[in-house]
Amino acid sequence: MLHQLRRLRQFDWPGRAAVAAVRRVTSRDLRLFSGLAIGGFILCHFLNHALGLISVDAMEAARPFLSGPWRSPPGTGLLYGSVAVHFVLTLRALYLRHSLRMPAREAAQTALGLVLPFLLIGHVVGTRIEFAATGIExxxxxxxxxxxxxxxxxGGRQVVALLIAWLHFCLGLFFWLRTKPGFPAWRPTLFAVALLVPVLSVLGFAEAGKELANRAGPLPERTTHAPEWVDTVLALGLAVPLALVVAARGARGIYRRRDRVRIAYPDGRTIEIPRGFSILEASxxxxxxxxxxxGGRARCSTCRIEIVHGFHxxxxxxxxERATLQRIGAGPRVRLACQFRPSRDVGIVPLVHPAAAASVALESGRLRSYGEEREIVVLFCDIRGFTSLAEHRLPYDVVFILNRYVELVGRAVTGNGGAVDKFVGDGAMALFGLSSPAPQAAQQGLAAAERILADLAELNETLGRELREPLRVAIALHQGPAIVGEVGYGTVASLTAVGDTINVASRLEGLAKAADAELAVSDTVMQSAGLSPGGFETKVLPVRGRSRSLKVWLRQSRDG
Known part of the structure; x- marks a missing residue:
């Protein structure tokens, strides 16, 4: 009998896989799916409005195709079910969040998600409820x-409501997509679409309004309004649960004041937080x-920390959290700060520097601590004669000049899709190709070098009276395979690269200095970028430590 029961339990009855899949759906998935459904409705709405740039008749002709599916019973159920689920999950997230301190983008998304249903009440009553009550579409x-x-x-209120809804959708889409490997390449296109769609929609609606206002004859008859109390009932239906969540948060805060744990950070700071706070909320x-x-959704691993004491x-x-940690090959003491809620005192070390650019922080999660081989472009940049310049200046002046130089190099590198690996004195090393193909990395590296030289010329002009002679740099670019990974410990861990490619790039910088050149680019970079620019001379130079010479493109210093 027991044997038969076990066989029955293991039997793959129809729908068993579907039930298992439903059980795996998390609140995060529901929030994403419902947000995408609402976003699809808003997009169709905006596209229909944009056709007003042609005519009102064009808007009406497209309505059955763009708005019609959302008015069908399945479409209506999907839309209003998504709105209800999204609002409830937003309230749930608000309740579960122990600290309301968050980055501006997250705060804006949460606030818009709470305000949006109230703003859409008039639109829902004026279109859906009137149609349901009167049968007149x-x-x-x-x-x-x-x-x-x-x-x-x-009309202005409705336009503002739709724009806010679109902004909320775009923020949610951004938080979801920014952790995807291909997002940087698509980001400019998506940003253009996100900007153009509402602009064209508003312009289309305005043109349609002008067309109707200028038409001869009476305007179309106005449909019957739903009772005014409907607006009030809907507003109360939204306000009451929101008020209950706010009250519950306050009561929970009072209850938990006595039940606290300590979090120790590597810089010596120790803070006390109520039990139930995540490490990210504590920070x-x-x-x-x-x-x-x-944004603390367990998707990117950039908030990860290592527990140094209090692990058990x-x-x-x-x-x-487990799925994300497995994806990056994390050790047993590594946790996600957004998900780890310590039940006792704990000492932690953040493993990604808080000032790291988003793209670099993400790559440090994908390029696991044991590293991966990548085709990258390495840039070395060094101020020529800086030692003698520093000997004749006060320490404050030296630091001031160095900071200005570091700023312009960092701005040029990150502005062109690269990552600053390190600054050592007046030297800098940067990497390109961490999240882009080799040809694009070569173009990015060359663009960064040109911007460094242009910004340095402006800095020399600004500091002209304070410098005995202009600052001059030697920049070298080389491309090839390298092992890229996160090296270091705690807050000093960073993404870096090792291998022969880095050594050759460093040697090229020395060759640039010896040849009095401002830029030395290996032929590998030029070939990969598909460029043959003017102003360079090509030389085949021996490179220390290599048996074969290297073809190098040199450009002499402009003030040399």
Whole structure:
């Protein structure tokens, strides 16, 4: 009998896989799916409005295809179910968040998600509820006439509500996509679409309104309004649960004041937090910078920390945290700060520097601590004759000049898609190709070098009276395979590269100095970038430590 029961339990009955899949759906997945559904509705709405640039009739002709599916029973269920689920999950996230201190983008997304349903009440009543009550479907000539000619103030409110809804959708989409490897390449295109869609929509609606206002004859008849109390009931239906969540947060804060744990940071700071706070919330509540590219959703691993003491007796990782830690090959003492809620005193070390650029922070998670081989472009830059310059200046002046130089190099590198590996004195090393193909990395490296030289010329002009002679640099670029990975410990861990490619790039910088050149580029970089620029001379030079000579493109110093 027991044997038969076990066989029955193992039997793959129809729908068993579907039930298992449903069980694996998390609140994060539901929030994402519902947000995408709402975003799809807004996009269709905006595209329909944009057709007003052609005519009101074009808007009406496209309505069955763009708005019609959302008015069908399945579409209506999907839309309003998504709105309800998204609002409830936003309230849940607000309750679970122990600290309201967060980056501006996250705060904006949360605030917009709470305000948006209130702003859309008028639109829902004026279109959906009236249609359900009267059976009369509002056409675009009727809608435009109501919101542009008869009541432009109400029309303006609806436009603002839709723009806020679009902004909320775009922020959510950004937080989701920014952790994807291909996002940097698509980011400019997506940004252009995110900007153009609402602009074209507003312009289309305005043109349609002007067209109706200039038409001869009476305007389309106005549809019957739903009772005014409907707006109030809907507003109360949203306000009451929001008020309950706020009250519950306050009561929880009072209850937990006595139950606290201590968090020790590597710089000697120790803070006390109520039990139940995550490490990320603890850092933010104490205004301690902490990297978290995905906003604390267990997607990116950039908030990861290592537990240095107090490891035993802590809660185990949940499924989302475990999956992310396995993806990056993390050790047993590594946890995600956004998910780890210590139950006892703990000492931690953040493993990603809080000032790291988002792209670099993400790559440090993907390029695991044991490293990966990549085709990269390495840039070396060094101030020529800086030692003699520093000997004749006060320490304050030396630091001031160095900081200005470091700033312009860092700005040039990151502005062209690279990552600064390190600054050593007046020398800098940067990497290109961590998240881009080799040809693009070569172009980025060359563009960064040109910007360094241009910005240095401006700096020399600014500091002309304070310098005996202009600052001059030697820049070298080389491309090839290298082992890229995160090296170091705690806050001094950073993404770096090792291998022959780095050695050759360093030697090229020395050759540039010896040849009195401002820029030395290996032929590998030029070939990869597909360039053959003027102003360079090519030489085949021996490189110390290599048996074969290297073809190098040299450009002499402009003031040399």
């Amino acid at each position: 509002a056409t675009y000539p009727d809608i435009v006439a109501n919101f542009w000619v008869r009541n432009p103030v109400a 933010r509540s104490a205004r301690i910078p902490h990297q978290a590219v995905c 007796g802590q809660p185990h990782p949940g499924e989302p």
